[in-house]
Amino acid sequence: MSLFHVTRRSLMATGTALALTFGAFAGAQAQTPPGVLIVGQIAEPKALDPAAVTAVNDFRILMNVYDGLVRYKDGTLEVEPALAESWEISEDGTVYTFKLRDGITFHDGSAFNAEAVKFNFDRMLNEEHPYHDTGPFPLAFFFSSVESTEVVDDLTVRFTLNGPYAPFLSNLAYPTGLIVSPAAVEQHGADFGRNPSGTGPFTFGEWRSNEAVVIEANPDYWDGAPKLQAVVFRPITDANTRTAEMLAGGIDLMVEVPPVALSEFQGDAYTVHEQAGPHVWFLILNAKEGPFADVRVRQAANFAVNKEALVNDVLEGTAAVAAGPTPPAFAWAYNPDLEPYPYDPEKARALIAEAGAEGAQLTFFVTEGGSGMLDPIAMGTAIQADLEAVGFDVTIETYEWNTFLGEVNPGLEGKADIAEMAWMTNDPDTLPFLALRTEAWPDQGGFNSGYYSNPEVDALLEAARVATDQDERARLYKEMQVIVQEDAPWVFVANWKQNAVTSDKVENFALQPSFFLLLDEVVKN
Amino acid sequence: MTGYILKRLVSAIPVLLGITIIVFLIMAMIPGDPATAILGSYATPENVEKLNRDLGLDKPLFQQYIIWLGNMLTGDFGTSFALNRPVLDEVLERFNGTLVLAGTAFVLCSFLGVVAGVVSAANQYGAADKVITFVVLLGISIPSFFLGMMMILFFAVNLRWFPVSGMWPIYGDRTIGVLLSHLAMPATALAVVATGVIARLSRSAMLEVLRQDFIRTARAKGVHERGVIWRHALKAAMVSILPVLGIQAGFVLSGAVYIEIVFQWPGVGRMLVDAILKRDILLVQGGVVFVAACYVMFNIAVDVAQSLLDPRIKT
Numbered sequence: 001m002s003l004f005h006v007t008r009r010s011l012m013a014t015g016t017a018l019a020l021t022f023g024a025f026a027g028a029q030a031q032t033p034p035g036v037l038i039v040g041q042i043a044e045p046k047a048l049d050p051a052a053v054t055a056v057n058d059f060r061i062l063m064n065v066y067d068g069l070v071r072y073k074d075g076t077l078e079v080e081p082a083l084a085e086s087w088e089i090s091e092d093g094t095v096y097t098f099k100l101r102d103g104i105t106f107h108d109g110s111a112f113n114a115e116a117v118k119f120n121f122d123r124m125l126n127e128e129h130p131y132h133d134t135g136p137f138p139l140a141f142f143f144s145s146v147e148s149t150e151v152v153d154d155l156t157v158r159f160t161l162n163g164p165y166a167p168f169l170s171n172l173a174y175p176t177g178l179i180v181s182p183a184a185v186e187q188h189g190a191d192f193g194r195n196p197s198g199t200g201p202f203t204f205g206e207w208r209s210n211e212a213v214v215i216e217a218n219p220d221y222w223d224g225a226p227k228l229q230a231v232v233f234r235p236i237t238d239a240n241t242r243t244a245e246m247l248a249g250g251i252d253l254m255v256e257v258p259p260v261a262l263s264e265f266q267g268d269a270y271t272v273h274e275q276a277g278p279h280v281w282f283l284i285l286n287a288k289e290g291p292f293a294d295v296r297v298r299q300a301a302n303f304a305v306n307k308e309a310l311v312n313d314v315l316e317g318t319a320a321v322a323a324g325p326t327p328p329a330f331a332w333a334y335n336p337d338l339e340p341y342p343y344d345p346e347k348a349r350a351l352i353a354e355a356g357a358e359g360a361q362l363t364f365f366v367t368e369g370g371s372g373m374l375d376p377i378a379m380g381t382a383i384q385a386d387l388e389a390v391g392f393d394v395t396i397e398t399y400e401w402n403t404f405l406g407e408v409n410p411g412l413e414g415k416a417d418i419a420e421m422a423w424m425t426n427d428p429d430t431l432p433f434l435a436l437r438t439e440a441w442p443d444q445g446g447f448n449s450g451y452y453s454n455p456e457v458d459a460l461l462e463a464a465r466v467a468t469d470q471d472e473r474a475r476l477y478k479e480m481q482v483i484v485q486e487d488a489p490w491v492f493v494a495n496w497k498q499n500a501v502t503s504d505k506v507e508n509f510a511l512q513p514s515f516f517l518l519l520d521e522v523v524k525n
Numbered sequence: 526m527t528g529y530i531l532k533r534l535v536s537a538i539p540v541l542l543g544i545t546i547i548v549f550l551i552m553a554m555i556p557g558d559p560a561t562a563i564l565g566s567y568a569t570p571e572n573v574e575k576l577n578r579d580l581g582l583d584k585p586l587f588q589q590y591i592i593w594l595g596n597m598l599t600g601d602f603g604t605s606f607a608l609n610r611p612v613l614d615e616v617l618e619r620f621n622g623t624l625v626l627a628g629t630a631f632v633l634c635s636f637l638g639v640v641a642g643v644v645s646a647a648n649q650y651g652a653a654d655k656v657i658t659f660v661v662l663l664g665i666s667i668p669s670f671f672l673g674m675m676m677i678l679f680f681a682v683n684l685r686w687f688p689v690s691g692m693w694p695i696y697g698d699r700t701i702g703v704l705l706s707h708l709a710m711p712a713t714a715l716a717v718v719a720t721g722v723i724a725r726l727s728r729s730a731m732l733e734v735l736r737q738d739f740i741r742t743a744r745a746k747g748v749h750e751r752g753v754i755w756r757h758a759l760k761a762a763m764v765s766i767l768p769v770l771g772i773q774a775g776f777v778l779s780g781a782v783y784i785e786i787v788f789q790w791p792g793v794g795r796m797l798v799d800a801i802l803k804r805d806i807l808l809v810q811g812g813v814v815f816v817a818a819c820y821v822m823f824n825i826a827v828d829v830a831q832s833l834l835d836p837r838i839k840t
């Protein structure tokens with residue numbers, strides 16, 4: 001027993017020493033300093049070069065460091081002037097002439113002018129350009145309609161398109177259209193993404209890999225200096241850890257709060273922000289073969305799925321029920337007369353009986369995660385139950401996201417009857433044009449994986465793309481939505497509401513429908 | 526001895542070569558490619574093909590492998606698609622993070638595990654043995670990521686003793702003390718299971734030794750009990766404890782993945798998980814090869830140490 005006695009003493013000594021070493025720093029957790037906003041991001045950014053990145057996570061930083069020629073008006077998805085003061089569109093919709101704002105310089109001191117704009121678009125689009133090798137530029141196809149960019153004079157730049165293309169302006173407002181400093185690209189080459197220079201409200205401070213990206217206020221910003229001194233973006237991949245950091249005061253602003261964690265932030269110490277965005281979550285139905293080749297069965301599926309229960313119970317209210325293929329966030333192009341398919345299992349059963357599809361066996365592709373997919377497994381199982389309740393026999397096949405895309409994008413033929421999908425776009429043209437036209441069937445390089453085809457819809461979408469008048473485009477999109485809802489190529493399920501939480505030290509923060517994070521008006525006490 | 530070490534090192538070469546082939550083939554065979562992962566919703570066949578060409582992924586597999594291997598032998602591990610920086614920079618930086626975390630955890634679990642095992646054995650079926658056995662079994666049964674989450678909730682969110690995550694604070698000096706306050710929770714969470722395993726196996730190794738004649742001789746010639754246990758018995762038992770420590774070192778290193786994710790620790794495990802999900806081929810390959818090489822080296826070191834301790838093991 002004497003042995004234990006001695007050992008216990010030494011153990012206790014060791015334990016005390018350990019506790020002292022660790023405990024000495026306990027309680028020394030610094031509060032975040034005033035004037036500095038600490039943002040909990042979902043991942044490490046890839047690069048701070050707007051032409052080279054594709055992730056919303058990176059866009060959240062970029063939108064505060066750069067400006068585009070145009071931008072979305074606060075709280076909307078409508079385009080307003082930014083670095084361009086005004087613009088003119090030719091009668092036939094193929095020539096866009098922008099008048100640039102005078103007296104603006106990049107953060108590195110070089111001048112912003114028409115040459116700089118031309119440099120930006122040539123770098124992305126022209127393989128001969130000396131700095132094209134600073135890519136790859138995966139989203140350059142947003143501007144694939146641009147045939148040439150010309151400098152008319154120092155403050156006038158002209159784009160000539162290879163045909164009328166109405167989404168051009170909103171593509172310019174997208175981060176891929178942000179303008180970078182040519183001098184900085186020339187200086188840093190392929191390392192520009194880690195040495196960014198733009199014209200935005202914040203200048204680049206430092207990037208400590210896997211720890212933080214720091215941006216600092218630009219006191220000379222043309223649209224008014226920001227109220228914050230600096231913003232720190234911290235990558236915190238795990239949603240639970242991000243929530244814990246927010247609760248412990250390690251961050252001031254948290255994006256993409258998991259639905260189940262929202263209840264943690266109900267007190268006065270926090271504000272929960274919500275904003276519906278240009279997102280739609282839907283089920284692709286295989287209209288080429290099997291039971292869903294019959295429009296009545298597709299409609300039946302829309303009646304059978306209890307969308308209210310999905311958004312309220314599975315998603316805890318972080319989404320709204322979708323009525324059609326176009327999200328309401330595109331206010332000008334959305335058809336407000338559209339009512340979502342009501343939850344009506346009786347009607348669904350009647351339609352199925354009419355079509356003679358009782359007891360049809362369905363294969364349902366479900367993903368485990370992925371961009372914009374919300375809670376795909378839980379949603380998939382709830383939908384499976386709804387469909388079985390009206391007499392289908394549904395088998396789920398689950399895939400990891402990249403594998404899932406590899407299965408779904410080439411088309412569902414011979415593989416599945418239903419697949420989950422979600423899209424987030426910046427223009428009402430993008431999703432229907434890429435996923436609902438006859439010419440967008442997978443074998444023609446599109447995303448119409450369910451083989452929907454309606455010549456009327458094709459014609460409307462083609463016409464909307466070449467119309468330069470926004471009211472005319474809106475009329476065409478609204479008409480398209482009515483037809484698509486009736487034809488039911490998809491089960492329209494949900495429009496995601498992006499959320500964020502701020503601490504009580506943060507003021508003037510608002511989420512944007514574009515899902516970008518704009519911080520120049522934000523105050524941190 | 527030098528000959529033995531050399532022989533072991535040479536025999537590691539085919540192992541490492543095999544690893545490069547396996548990891549290359551796995552990344553080539555799993556569905557989904559980096560271009561699709563980068564483009565996400567916009568992955569049209571046309572865009573994917575162009576991006577693959579830009580990334581140099583349109584060449585035949587065999588050619589890709591030879592280029593990769595050749596570059597690696599000259600120290601060029603390529604550039605990560607997802608992070609846009611040299612693979613080797615990222616791997617070395619992250620490996621440093623993992624070493625700090627896993628190293629601390631390993632020291633912690635080796636020390637506590639062996640001490641607990643010895644105390645248990647010396648008091649077989651006594652009160653100390655029962656208490657230690659209970660605590661140890663409890664520790665082995667709790668998944669480390671769950672323990673980590675509970676520690677965050679209790680010590681960081683409620684008590685605010687420690688920071689929730691990360692290796693360094695955003696502001697302030699980078700002193701050893703600050704590092705320790707960030708290390709305390711992840712290192713402990715990581716060490717718990719290994720401590721339990723080491724304690725159990727040290728206990729049985731010690732019990733075996735304590736039954737042997739030379740222990741009785743030592744006691745008979747009047748060595749006091751502490752000396753018998755800690756000097757004579759433990760030294761003999763170390764021969765069987767050491768390989769356990771070696772295996773647990775590997776376990777701690779691989780278990781670090783969960784802990785790194787929960788505590789947002791900038792380590793190589795979390796890096797690999799992210800890289801696999803993004804199909805960041807070069808980063809996965811470079812990372813795996815690097816970690817495997819370290820693992821092989823570590824095993825050689827353990828074998829060498831063992832042969833030094835026990836002359837019966839042939840060199």
